[in-house]
Amino acid sequence: MRLQDVNAVITGASSGIGQAVASHFRREGANLLLTGRRPEPPESHPDDFYLAGNLNDETFVSALAARAADHFGDVGVVVLCHGLQASGPLVDMTYDDAREVLHGNLLSAFLVMKHLMPLAPESGGSVVCVSSRLGMVGMPNQTMYSAAKGGLIALARGAAMEWAPRNIRVNVVAPGLTATPVIEASFQRRPDPAAYRRMREDSIPLRRLATPEEVADAVLFLACPESSYVTGAVLPVDGGYTAF
Template identity: 85%
Template sequence: MRLQNVNAVITGATSGIGQAVASRFRREGANLLLTGRRLHLPDKDPEDVYLPGDLNDETFVSELAARAADHLGEVEVVVLCHGHQASSPLQDTSYDDARDVLHSNLLSAFLVMKHLMPLAAASGTSMVCVSSRLAMVGMPNQTLYSAAKGGLIALARGAAIEWAPHDIRVNVVAPGLTATPVIEASFQRRPDPAAYRRTREDSIPIGRLATPEEIADAVLFLAGPESSYITGAVLPVDGGYTAF
């Protein structure tokens, strides 16, 4: 119960890493306000508050902050798990698609941080942004996604310095390839899913994909008191991928 009675807001909570973070925080005793694009939360606990909406819309983000103020009062943890991955060659990417990737992964995070910052607890607040290993390495067909997730790291580091006097810590978890429903579905679209999975696993020093729960463990560490002197940090959770 490391987060007993801690007030937490988690974005992207309807699937994958965000859902795993919400489940882990719930077991650790946190009071949760969750948001995502889906109309309903798959495993909502009766004590949770869920507000569906689009984080690219500042009006909705303002509404989310107002709901947090009403339901939680002070917010001690904010976890930004939302995002949108798109894959295409740079020269074939339309401006509209590029804008969507940047909005969904970077500018929406800016909006959440901006509107929730005034709710920071007097005792200190931890913000954890979920970025990607691709924020630190290049990969064909992932250029815009890498740029957006790299921008998220820069945003978090800048906020960490700017908000340190307010006792707000801002850190980043950078997951490697993780066995989320989106990734599993992408494998199944390949002509030989099993062979493609083996190829991807072979690119990871540890030799397998991460589980969403393993990423949630890293988020919990940066959200909790054990990391009280850490801010502006990027924690790769990628099986050694970025250590090459």
């Protein structure tokens, strides 16, 4: 029960990594306020609060913070698991598409941090941002996504320095390919899903995708007291991909 009675807000909690993080936190005793785009949470837990909405909308994010203040009083942990994938040649991407990627991965994170971290208790708190291996390395046809996820890393590091006097730690988990519903669905759209999966696995030193639970393990570590002297760090959970 490493998060016993800790009040936590988790974004992107309706599927994939966010859902796994919520499960881990629940097991460790946290009080949860979850948010996602789905109208209803994927699992029914009577002790959780769930608020559906768009994190690009500052009015909604402000309402999310007000809900947290009303129900919890303070927020000790914030985990940013939401994001928006985009791919394609840079010259073919429209300005509107690029803006949507930046809003979905970076500016929305800024809004959540801006509105929720004033609720951190006097003893401090922890923010964990889920970025991507592509925030640290380039890949063809992923340029704007890399820019957004790299910006999220820079945002976290800056916030870590700004909030260190308040004992608010800000860290990043950078997953590699993870077997989320979105990734699995993208594989199934290929002409030969099994062959495409093998090809992607062969690009990873450990020769497999991560599970959402493995990424959630890293998030849990950075949220818990065991990492009390860690801030401004980026923890790759990518099977060795960025160690090349």
